[in-house]
Amino acid sequence: MASAFSNSRFHDEAAAFKALEAIIWPEGPTCPHCGAVDRINRLENQKTKASKKHPEGKHIHGLWKCYHCRGKFTVRKGTVFEDSPLELHLWFQAAFLMCSSKKGVSANQLHRTLGCTLKTAWFVGHRLREAMRDGGFAVPFGSTGGMVEVDETYIGHQKGKPKKRAFHHKMKVLTLVDRETRQARSVVVENIRPATIAPILRQNMAREARLMTDEAGHYLHIGREFADHEIVRHGQEEYVRGEAHTNTMLNCARARSKGRRTGEVLIVTSALTIAEVLWLKGGPKLPQEKLTVLRKFFRRSFIRVVNVTRTISEDAQDVVWNNNIKPKDAIHVATAINLKIGVLETFDGHLLGQTGTIGSPPLIIRKPIAPKQGDLGL
Ligand SMILES: [Zn+2]
Secondary structure, eight states: OOOGGGSGGGTOHHHHHHHHHHHHOTTSOOOTTTOOOSSEEEOOSOBOOOOSSOTTOOBOTTOEEETTTOOEEOTTTTSTTTTOOSOHHHHHHHHHHHHHOTTOOOHHHHHHHHOOOHHHHHHHHHHHHHHHOOGGGOSOBTTTSOEEEEEEEEESOOTTOOOOSTTTTSEEEEEEEETTTTEEEEEEESOOOHHHHHHHHHHHBOTTOEEEEESOGGGHHHHTTSSEEEEEOSSSSOOOBTTBOTHHHHHHHHHHSTTTTTTOOOEEEEHHHHHHHHSOTTOOOOOHHHHHHHHHHTTSTTEEEEOOOHHHHHHHHHHHHHHOOOHHHHHHHHHHHHTTOSEEEOOOHHHHTTTTSSTTTTOEEEOOSSSOTTTTOO
Protein backbone atom coordinates (compact mmCIF):
# COMPACT_ATOMS: atom_id res chain seq x y z
CA MET A 1 0.00 0.00 0.00
CA ALA A 2 1.30 3.45 -0.87
CA SER A 3 1.99 5.87 1.97
CA ALA A 4 -0.90 8.18 2.82
CA PHE A 5 1.46 11.08 2.23
CA SER A 6 2.47 9.93 -1.26
CA ASN A 7 -0.34 12.05 -2.71
CA SER A 8 1.28 15.13 -4.25
CA ARG A 9 -1.01 17.53 -2.39
CA PHE A 10 0.92 16.73 0.78
CA HIS A 11 4.32 17.84 -0.55
CA ASP A 12 3.76 19.90 -3.70
CA GLU A 13 2.36 23.39 -3.23
CA ALA A 14 0.93 23.67 -6.77
CA ALA A 15 -0.81 20.29 -6.41
CA ALA A 16 -2.19 21.35 -3.03
CA PHE A 17 -3.75 24.46 -4.61
CA LYS A 18 -5.16 22.40 -7.44
CA ALA A 19 -6.74 19.99 -4.95
CA LEU A 20 -8.28 22.76 -2.84
CA GLU A 21 -9.61 24.58 -5.92
CA ALA A 22 -11.29 21.37 -7.06
CA ILE A 23 -13.00 21.09 -3.66
CA ILE A 24 -14.01 24.74 -3.18
CA TRP A 25 -14.75 25.62 -6.79
CA PRO A 26 -15.98 22.48 -8.59
CA GLU A 27 -17.65 24.77 -11.20
CA GLY A 28 -14.68 27.10 -11.63
CA PRO A 29 -13.44 30.11 -9.62
CA THR A 30 -15.78 32.54 -7.85
CA CYS A 31 -14.57 35.99 -6.82
CA PRO A 32 -14.72 36.25 -3.02
CA HIS A 33 -14.91 40.05 -3.26
CA CYS A 34 -17.86 40.55 -5.62
CA GLY A 35 -19.19 37.04 -6.26
CA ALA A 36 -18.50 37.11 -10.00
CA VAL A 37 -17.98 33.80 -11.78
CA ASP A 38 -16.84 35.10 -15.17
CA ARG A 39 -14.04 37.39 -16.34
CA ILE A 40 -11.68 35.82 -13.82
CA ASN A 41 -8.16 35.02 -14.95
CA ARG A 42 -5.25 33.24 -13.45
CA LEU A 43 -2.19 35.41 -12.75
CA GLU A 44 0.85 33.34 -13.61
CA ASN A 45 4.42 33.89 -12.45
CA GLN A 46 3.61 36.35 -9.73
CA LYS A 47 6.20 36.88 -7.03
CA THR A 48 6.19 38.48 -3.62
CA LYS A 49 8.42 41.46 -2.89
CA ALA A 50 12.06 40.69 -2.18
CA SER A 51 12.74 39.94 1.46
CA LYS A 52 15.72 38.82 3.50
CA LYS A 53 14.56 35.20 3.35
CA HIS A 54 13.59 35.34 -0.31
CA PRO A 55 15.81 37.96 -1.96
CA GLU A 56 14.34 37.20 -5.38
CA GLY A 57 10.75 37.14 -4.14
CA LYS A 58 8.65 34.03 -3.59
CA HIS A 59 6.36 32.49 -6.19
CA ILE A 60 2.69 33.08 -5.40
CA HIS A 61 0.63 29.98 -6.02
CA GLY A 62 -2.96 29.96 -7.23
CA LEU A 63 -3.41 33.71 -7.70
CA TRP A 64 -6.49 34.90 -9.61
CA LYS A 65 -7.76 38.30 -10.70
CA CYS A 66 -11.37 39.34 -11.08
CA TYR A 67 -11.93 41.86 -13.92
CA HIS A 68 -15.28 42.94 -12.52
CA CYS A 69 -13.91 44.35 -9.28
CA ARG A 70 -10.22 44.19 -10.17
CA GLY A 71 -9.56 42.30 -6.94
CA LYS A 72 -6.91 39.62 -6.54
CA PHE A 73 -7.45 36.45 -4.57
CA THR A 74 -6.49 32.83 -4.07
CA VAL A 75 -8.72 29.90 -3.17
CA ARG A 76 -7.54 30.23 0.44
CA LYS A 77 -9.58 33.43 0.85
CA GLY A 78 -12.61 32.83 3.02
CA THR A 79 -11.42 29.40 4.19
CA VAL A 80 -9.59 28.34 7.34
CA PHE A 81 -6.37 28.59 5.31
CA GLU A 82 -6.73 32.36 4.84
CA ASP A 83 -4.11 34.81 6.13
CA SER A 84 -1.53 32.24 7.05
CA PRO A 85 2.06 32.18 5.85
CA LEU A 86 2.17 28.40 6.24
CA GLU A 87 2.18 26.64 2.90
CA LEU A 88 -1.02 24.91 1.90
CA HIS A 89 0.51 21.45 1.53
CA LEU A 90 1.63 21.68 5.17
CA TRP A 91 -1.93 22.59 6.18
CA PHE A 92 -3.03 19.43 4.38
CA GLN A 93 -0.47 17.42 6.33
CA ALA A 94 -1.70 18.95 9.58
CA ALA A 95 -5.34 18.23 8.73
CA PHE A 96 -4.48 14.67 7.78
CA LEU A 97 -2.61 14.08 11.05
CA MET A 98 -5.43 15.54 13.11
CA CYS A 99 -8.11 13.51 11.35
CA SER A 100 -6.21 10.25 11.48
CA SER A 101 -5.12 10.44 15.09
CA LYS A 102 -7.38 8.89 17.71
CA LYS A 103 -6.11 11.05 20.54
CA GLY A 104 -5.79 14.35 18.71
CA VAL A 105 -2.53 16.09 17.90
CA SER A 106 -0.78 18.57 20.17
CA ALA A 107 0.71 21.85 18.97
CA ASN A 108 4.13 20.53 19.89
CA GLN A 109 3.65 17.46 17.76
CA LEU A 110 2.56 19.56 14.77
CA HIS A 111 5.54 21.85 15.35
CA ARG A 112 7.93 18.89 15.20
CA THR A 113 6.22 17.11 12.30
CA LEU A 114 5.61 20.11 10.04
CA GLY A 115 8.87 21.86 10.91
CA CYS A 116 7.06 25.15 11.55
CA THR A 117 7.28 27.32 14.66
CA LEU A 118 5.33 26.33 17.76
CA LYS A 119 3.28 29.51 17.41
CA THR A 120 2.23 28.57 13.87
CA ALA A 121 1.50 25.00 14.95
CA TRP A 122 -0.73 26.25 17.75
CA PHE A 123 -2.60 28.50 15.31
CA VAL A 124 -3.03 25.71 12.74
CA GLY A 125 -4.30 23.29 15.39
CA HIS A 126 -6.86 25.78 16.69
CA ARG A 127 -8.14 26.73 13.26
CA LEU A 128 -8.56 23.15 12.13
CA ARG A 129 -10.28 22.06 15.35
CA GLU A 130 -12.61 25.04 15.07
CA ALA A 131 -13.37 24.10 11.45
CA MET A 132 -14.05 20.51 12.44
CA ARG A 133 -16.45 21.45 15.19
CA ASP A 134 -19.82 20.63 13.72
CA GLY A 135 -23.20 22.11 14.38
CA GLY A 136 -21.67 25.06 16.23
CA PHE A 137 -23.26 23.69 19.43
CA ALA A 138 -26.59 24.40 17.75
CA VAL A 139 -28.43 21.08 18.10
CA PRO A 140 -28.66 20.05 21.73
CA PHE A 141 -27.65 16.50 22.54
CA GLY A 142 -30.33 13.89 23.06
CA SER A 143 -33.06 15.94 21.36
CA THR A 144 -34.82 12.79 20.17
CA GLY A 145 -35.00 11.42 23.70
CA GLY A 146 -31.68 9.64 23.31
CA MET A 147 -29.06 8.83 25.88
CA VAL A 148 -26.38 11.40 26.70
CA GLU A 149 -23.38 10.32 28.75
CA VAL A 150 -21.63 12.90 30.88
CA ASP A 151 -18.36 12.31 32.67
CA GLU A 152 -15.40 14.35 33.80
CA THR A 153 -11.73 13.71 33.35
CA TYR A 154 -8.58 15.36 34.62
CA ILE A 155 -5.70 16.09 32.31
CA GLY A 156 -2.45 18.04 32.24
CA HIS A 157 -1.68 20.83 34.65
CA GLN A 158 -3.71 23.96 35.24
CA LYS A 159 -1.47 27.00 34.87
CA GLY A 160 -0.35 28.61 38.13
CA LYS A 161 -1.69 25.88 40.39
CA PRO A 162 0.80 24.16 42.69
CA LYS A 163 1.13 20.43 42.14
CA LYS A 164 -0.84 18.53 44.73
CA ARG A 165 -2.10 15.10 45.40
CA ALA A 166 -4.80 13.66 43.09
CA PHE A 167 -6.39 15.99 40.55
CA HIS A 168 -6.43 19.40 42.27
CA HIS A 169 -3.81 20.93 40.00
CA LYS A 170 -5.10 19.32 36.81
CA MET A 171 -7.36 20.77 34.17
CA LYS A 172 -10.92 19.59 34.52
CA VAL A 173 -12.68 18.56 31.34
CA LEU A 174 -16.37 17.77 31.14
CA THR A 175 -17.32 15.51 28.24
CA LEU A 176 -20.79 14.93 26.82
CA VAL A 177 -21.40 12.07 24.43
CA ASP A 178 -24.59 11.69 22.40
CA ARG A 179 -25.03 7.96 22.08
CA GLU A 180 -27.28 8.25 19.05
CA THR A 181 -25.31 10.65 16.87
CA ARG A 182 -22.00 9.44 18.37
CA GLN A 183 -20.81 13.00 18.77
CA ALA A 184 -18.79 14.25 21.71
CA ARG A 185 -18.33 17.71 23.14
CA SER A 186 -15.66 18.53 25.68
CA VAL A 187 -15.58 21.69 27.77
CA VAL A 188 -12.73 22.78 30.02
CA VAL A 189 -14.26 23.80 33.35
CA GLU A 190 -12.91 25.71 36.34
CA ASN A 191 -14.22 23.11 38.79
CA ILE A 192 -16.62 20.18 38.99
CA ARG A 193 -19.19 21.81 41.24
CA PRO A 194 -22.92 21.45 40.45
CA ALA A 195 -23.19 25.22 39.85
CA THR A 196 -20.54 24.96 37.12
CA ILE A 197 -21.83 21.82 35.49
CA ALA A 198 -25.55 22.60 35.46
CA PRO A 199 -25.46 25.53 32.96
CA ILE A 200 -23.27 23.52 30.58
CA LEU A 201 -25.72 20.62 30.59
CA ARG A 202 -28.68 22.97 30.18
CA GLN A 203 -27.00 24.65 27.22
CA ASN A 204 -25.96 21.47 25.42
CA MET A 205 -28.67 18.97 26.25
CA ALA A 206 -32.32 18.75 25.32
CA ARG A 207 -34.87 18.37 28.10
CA GLU A 208 -36.06 15.13 26.47
CA ALA A 209 -32.59 13.65 26.77
CA ARG A 210 -31.87 10.80 29.13
CA LEU A 211 -28.82 11.68 31.19
CA MET A 212 -26.31 9.03 32.13
CA THR A 213 -23.53 9.68 34.62
CA ASP A 214 -21.56 7.93 37.30
CA GLU A 215 -22.69 8.12 40.90
CA ALA A 216 -20.87 11.42 41.60
CA GLY A 217 -23.00 13.79 43.66
CA HIS A 218 -22.61 16.78 41.40
CA TYR A 219 -24.96 15.29 38.81
CA LEU A 220 -27.81 14.43 41.15
CA HIS A 221 -29.59 17.79 41.23
CA ILE A 222 -29.29 18.71 37.55
CA GLY A 223 -30.31 15.16 36.66
CA ARG A 224 -33.89 15.94 37.68
CA GLU A 225 -34.20 18.47 34.85
CA PHE A 226 -33.99 15.77 32.19
CA ALA A 227 -36.36 13.05 31.08
CA ASP A 228 -34.37 10.44 32.95
CA HIS A 229 -31.18 10.13 34.90
CA GLU A 230 -29.52 6.78 34.92
CA ILE A 231 -26.55 6.21 37.20
CA VAL A 232 -23.73 3.77 36.62
CA ARG A 233 -21.80 2.84 39.73
CA HIS A 234 -18.12 2.55 38.92
CA GLY A 235 -17.26 1.97 42.54
CA GLN A 236 -19.35 -1.16 42.65
CA GLU A 237 -19.32 -4.06 40.27
CA GLU A 238 -22.16 -2.73 38.18
CA TYR A 239 -20.32 -1.72 35.06
CA VAL A 240 -22.58 -2.78 32.27
CA ARG A 241 -26.21 -2.32 33.03
CA GLY A 242 -28.34 -2.64 29.97
CA GLU A 243 -28.05 0.58 28.07
CA ALA A 244 -26.49 2.42 30.96
CA HIS A 245 -22.80 2.24 30.61
CA THR A 246 -20.36 5.08 30.53
CA ASN A 247 -17.99 2.79 28.67
CA THR A 248 -18.09 4.84 25.49
CA MET A 249 -16.95 7.79 27.50
CA LEU A 250 -14.38 5.90 29.48
CA ASN A 251 -12.83 4.69 26.24
CA CYS A 252 -12.64 8.29 25.13
CA ALA A 253 -11.18 9.45 28.45
CA ARG A 254 -8.91 6.44 28.61
CA ALA A 255 -7.44 7.14 25.20
CA ARG A 256 -6.79 10.69 26.29
CA SER A 257 -5.21 10.23 29.68
CA LYS A 258 -2.93 7.27 29.46
CA GLY A 259 -4.02 4.21 31.32
CA ARG A 260 -6.59 5.98 33.44
CA ARG A 261 -8.83 3.50 35.19
CA THR A 262 -7.31 0.59 33.34
CA GLY A 263 -7.92 -2.96 34.41
CA GLU A 264 -11.59 -2.33 34.92
CA VAL A 265 -12.99 -5.31 33.13
CA LEU A 266 -16.36 -6.76 33.88
CA ILE A 267 -17.39 -10.27 33.07
CA VAL A 268 -21.11 -10.67 32.82
CA THR A 269 -22.49 -14.15 33.13
CA SER A 270 -25.80 -15.87 33.61
CA ALA A 271 -26.58 -17.39 37.00
CA LEU A 272 -26.98 -20.58 34.98
CA THR A 273 -23.20 -20.69 34.58
CA ILE A 274 -22.73 -21.41 38.27
CA ALA A 275 -24.89 -24.51 37.99
CA GLU A 276 -23.17 -25.54 34.78
CA VAL A 277 -19.64 -25.15 36.09
CA LEU A 278 -20.41 -26.97 39.32
CA TRP A 279 -21.70 -29.91 37.33
CA LEU A 280 -18.59 -31.65 36.03
CA LYS A 281 -19.47 -34.19 33.40
CA GLY A 282 -19.00 -37.73 34.71
CA GLY A 283 -16.34 -36.56 37.15
CA PRO A 284 -16.24 -37.09 40.88
CA LYS A 285 -18.13 -34.77 43.16
CA LEU A 286 -16.16 -31.60 43.85
CA PRO A 287 -14.50 -31.53 47.29
CA GLN A 288 -15.86 -28.90 49.63
CA GLU A 289 -12.78 -26.63 49.57
CA LYS A 290 -12.76 -26.52 45.75
CA LEU A 291 -16.45 -25.75 45.79
CA THR A 292 -15.72 -22.80 48.08
CA VAL A 293 -13.00 -21.54 45.71
CA LEU A 294 -15.42 -21.71 42.81
CA ARG A 295 -18.24 -19.98 44.65
CA LYS A 296 -15.80 -17.27 45.76
CA PHE A 297 -14.67 -16.79 42.17
CA PHE A 298 -18.20 -15.90 41.12
CA ARG A 299 -18.32 -13.32 43.91
CA ARG A 300 -15.26 -11.48 42.60
CA SER A 301 -15.88 -7.81 41.94
CA PHE A 302 -15.25 -8.05 38.21
CA ILE A 303 -17.86 -10.73 37.71
CA ARG A 304 -21.49 -9.87 37.51
CA VAL A 305 -23.88 -12.75 37.75
CA VAL A 306 -27.16 -12.04 35.99
CA ASN A 307 -30.32 -13.78 37.10
CA VAL A 308 -32.37 -15.73 34.63
CA THR A 309 -35.43 -13.50 34.51
CA ARG A 310 -38.72 -14.13 32.79
CA THR A 311 -37.74 -11.72 29.99
CA ILE A 312 -34.46 -13.50 29.42
CA SER A 313 -36.22 -16.88 29.38
CA GLU A 314 -38.76 -15.65 26.85
CA ASP A 315 -35.99 -14.26 24.64
CA ALA A 316 -34.16 -17.55 25.03
CA GLN A 317 -37.26 -19.39 23.89
CA ASP A 318 -37.19 -17.40 20.65
CA VAL A 319 -33.53 -18.28 20.21
CA VAL A 320 -34.29 -21.98 20.75
CA TRP A 321 -37.01 -21.91 18.09
CA ASN A 322 -35.43 -19.59 15.55
CA ASN A 323 -31.80 -20.62 15.76
CA ASN A 324 -32.04 -24.25 16.78
CA ILE A 325 -29.93 -23.74 19.88
CA LYS A 326 -30.21 -25.84 23.06
CA PRO A 327 -32.19 -24.14 25.85
CA LYS A 328 -29.26 -23.69 28.24
CA ASP A 329 -27.08 -22.12 25.52
CA ALA A 330 -30.04 -20.00 24.47
CA ILE A 331 -30.16 -18.60 28.01
CA HIS A 332 -26.56 -17.37 27.61
CA VAL A 333 -27.33 -15.85 24.22
CA ALA A 334 -30.48 -14.17 25.54
CA THR A 335 -28.58 -12.81 28.56
CA ALA A 336 -25.98 -11.19 26.30
CA ILE A 337 -28.64 -9.72 23.99
CA ASN A 338 -30.71 -8.54 26.94
CA LEU A 339 -27.78 -6.68 28.49
CA LYS A 340 -26.70 -5.36 25.09
CA ILE A 341 -23.33 -7.02 25.41
CA GLY A 342 -21.78 -7.42 21.97
CA VAL A 343 -19.58 -10.46 22.57
CA LEU A 344 -20.36 -13.87 23.99
CA GLU A 345 -17.39 -16.08 24.83
CA THR A 346 -17.79 -19.83 24.88
CA PHE A 347 -15.98 -23.09 24.18
CA ASP A 348 -19.13 -24.68 22.76
CA GLY A 349 -18.54 -25.57 19.11
CA HIS A 350 -22.18 -25.47 18.06
CA LEU A 351 -22.66 -22.05 19.62
CA LEU A 352 -19.44 -20.75 18.05
CA GLY A 353 -20.88 -21.63 14.65
CA GLN A 354 -23.79 -19.23 15.23
CA THR A 355 -21.67 -16.08 15.49
CA GLY A 356 -23.15 -13.09 13.69
CA THR A 357 -26.54 -14.77 13.11
CA ILE A 358 -28.49 -13.76 16.22
CA GLY A 359 -29.67 -10.37 17.42
CA SER A 360 -29.35 -6.89 16.04
CA PRO A 361 -26.59 -5.78 15.99
CA PRO A 362 -25.48 -9.39 15.52
CA LEU A 363 -23.97 -11.01 18.58
CA ILE A 364 -20.35 -12.02 18.18
CA ILE A 365 -19.72 -15.49 19.58
CA ARG A 366 -16.06 -16.39 20.00
CA LYS A 367 -13.65 -18.47 22.05
CA PRO A 368 -12.41 -16.72 25.19
CA ILE A 369 -9.14 -14.92 24.61
CA ALA A 370 -8.15 -15.23 28.27
CA PRO A 371 -8.20 -16.70 30.81
CA LYS A 372 -8.14 -20.27 29.55
CA GLN A 373 -10.51 -22.88 30.80
CA GLY A 374 -8.96 -24.68 33.72
CA ASP A 375 -7.23 -21.62 35.15
CA LEU A 376 -9.30 -22.01 38.29
CA GLY A 377 -7.12 -24.94 39.27
CA LEU A 378 -9.95 -27.44 39.56
ZN1 LIG B 1 -14.68 40.46 -8.16
